[in-house]
Amino acid sequence: MIHPVAVIGAGPFGLSTAAHLRARGVPVRVFGEPMVSWRDHMPEGMLLKSTPAASTIDAPQRGHTLLDYCDAAGIPRLVTDEDIIPVETFIAYGEWFQQKLVPELERVRVVSVDRKAGRGRSGGSGGSARPGPDESADGFELKLDSGELFTARAVVVATGLSGLDHLPPELASVAADGPTPTGPVSHSSQHHDLSRFSGKELIVVGAGQSALETAALAAEAGARVRVVARGRGAVDFGAPPWNQPRLRPESPFGRAWSLWALSYYPQPYRHLPARARHYLVRRVLGPLGAWWLRDRFEGKVEVREVRRIVRAQVREGSPVLTVRTHEGRAEELLADHVVAATGYRVDIAAMDFLGHELRTELAVSRGTPRLGAGYRSSVRGLYFTGLPAAASYGPVMRFVCGTEFASPRLTGHLAAAHR
Ligand SMILES: Cc1cc2nc3c(=O)[nH]c(=O)nc-3n(C[C@H](O)[C@H](O)[C@H](O)COP(=O)(O)OP(=O)(O)OC[C@H]3O[C@@H](n4cnc5c(N)ncnc54)[C@H](O)[C@@H]3O)c2cc1C
Known part of the structure; x- marks a missing residue:
């Protein structure tokens, strides 16, 4: 029997990952409340800091950008860097994206994820995130808050900000x-x-x-x-868009060489020394x-x-x-x-839906999962995207535009490794 891939999370990263997996013909089950971080955990009347060009949820097919949504909904087009996106518009865009590309979303919580009993394992605490010799051998047992238990051949954690709010x-x-x-x-x-x-x-x-x-x-x-x-x-x-330095390359976050490199070339980021990676995630695009x-x-x-x-x-x-x-x-x-308003801090220990055994086995760096190529963790079949992937793939993973880099790569790796 072919077990599905489980995607945990229905924010921008979970929805984008699920849309890409579906387009590759990978059987998938997707869990979570669509856009809940934006609807319930951000203030009413908020405006997005990111520009329209940097606020599209990446999809495998054309026709699903924020601009496409504006056209479909008959609302004024959000196009230039001076157009500001109300949070209500962005939530409606995410829900539209979900209904079109991830219609089978299950609005339930995943209570626990454990390795399927009696299977092999890779690495160990502090081990590398390199592929093991038998990529497709493992499976996971998931429990839902509906009481259902089922087996997934791989799991993508896209739980974003949930449970990671930080209080000094x-x-x-x-x-x-x-x-x-x-x-x-x-x-x-x-x-x-x-x-x-x-x-x-x-x-x-x-x-x-x-x-x-x-x-x-x-x-x-x-x-x-x-x-x-x-x-x-x-x-x-x-600085407002009209005061951005003209001679530097454009990026989703403004004109600067560093932002351009971090936005379009996150691939080598994970090879930087741990200290530099954690520092940059905190400081770049900081307060x-x-x-x-x-x-x-x-x-x-x-x-x-x-x-x-x-x-x-x-x-x-x-x-x-x-x-x-x-x-x-x-x-x-x-x-x-x-x-x-002291932000969010990734800590595997706080992701208590991941079974104790998985959490102790995961290779981590300062509480964040150490990821290898294709966003894979050191546990075979377990992937992370969005904020938990920022320490491996850079600050762009903290923002919606990070879906453009992450989703095709994660799903490409997963589809090849877990046929
Ligand atoms: C105030 C504020 C303003 C922001 N403004 C911007 C901005 O302007 N532009 C920008 O690009 N980014 C912005 N961000 C960052 C933005 O929130 C993230 O980029 C984005 O939401 C991350 O998406 P995600 O899919 O990873 O997670 P989230 O959007 O946090 O979604 C998490 C999903 O996981 C699900 N989930 C969690 N646990 C479980 C479980 N156990 N079982 C099932 N489902 C589960 C939830 O139901 C939800 O669907 C802002 C953040 C904050 C706090």
Whole structure:
């Protein structure tokens, strides 16, 4: 019997991977809530930082770009770098893509993935991600939250941001049961409707687009907002398209040689020393607001750039942040609530749907899976794409446009190795 390939995830990366597998004639089962990170874990009214050219979900056939969706839906075309994409449009595009190319999507959760009993294995903890001698021997047993158990010949993990929200330890100490919108501290991924902060004092920690846009949207909803960011000059905005340097090559993220190389040639990235790879994933395309956000932010949101946040406490039910200023003084900042827009961190240990045995067997580097050619991990038949692949294939994997490089390569490798 030919077992299907399981794709776990129905965000841009999972949908793109599934569309490519189907086009290659590979039997596939796809699981997840379509576009849920965008619908439930990003603020209503958000605008995408990425340009229309960098916001297409890669498909094997023509006719499925963001622009094609605009034409099909009869909405104004999003074409130039000055056209800004509302999150609602992007969600509708993802759902349209899913209905056309992945219609058999199963909206259930995968509860567990384990190696099928009695099969061989490759590598070991810390082993290489090179293909083993018997590529097609392994299989996996998956359990769904519907109670169904089934066997997959290979598994693609495309679970994106799910469960990877990061809270720095100095904030985590006041959120003993985890961050929550009704407690003193939450994570930015827990907010969809920011109008709950109307009339409140809000602190947003962070300096990336998510922090700055959350702050602007909350201020527009009637909150008094302060952004607390580490480092002098931490809060800044990118150059508008008409001010990009003309003599440098174009990339989905702006004009620069480094961005061009990282966007179009991620293949050699995994051969860089681990230190460089992890550093670049964190720093390239790091904290910077979108050019169009500046006017909505400046003068409406207060900015406190500090040397560091020392600790957070709760006093009379409200959070108090103690910060170290650049002058070396300790200062207390009070608010009704603190939103930590402190991003996401890949950690295999947090992907608890992967069985304990698989997680201990996977070769990892600083908590991220070490991937070889074709996005394969050190466990035969187990592949990762999207954010968990960024430490191997570079910062482009953190963005939708990374599907263009990842999906054809992953599915090409998988189709050849697991016939
Ligand atoms: C505030 C914010 C703004 C952003 N703006 C942009 C932008 O402008 N442009 C851009 O390119 N990128 C942007 N990003 C990054 C963007 O979120 C990612 O590039 C993209 O969503 C990654 O897609 P994905 O398919 O890997 O994962 P996700 O979109 O996170 O999808 C994860 C999928 O996995 C499924 N899933 C998880 N666990 C399970 C399970 N156990 N069983 C079954 N299914 C499961 C979920 O249901 C979901 O379908 C932004 C991110 C944030 C936080």
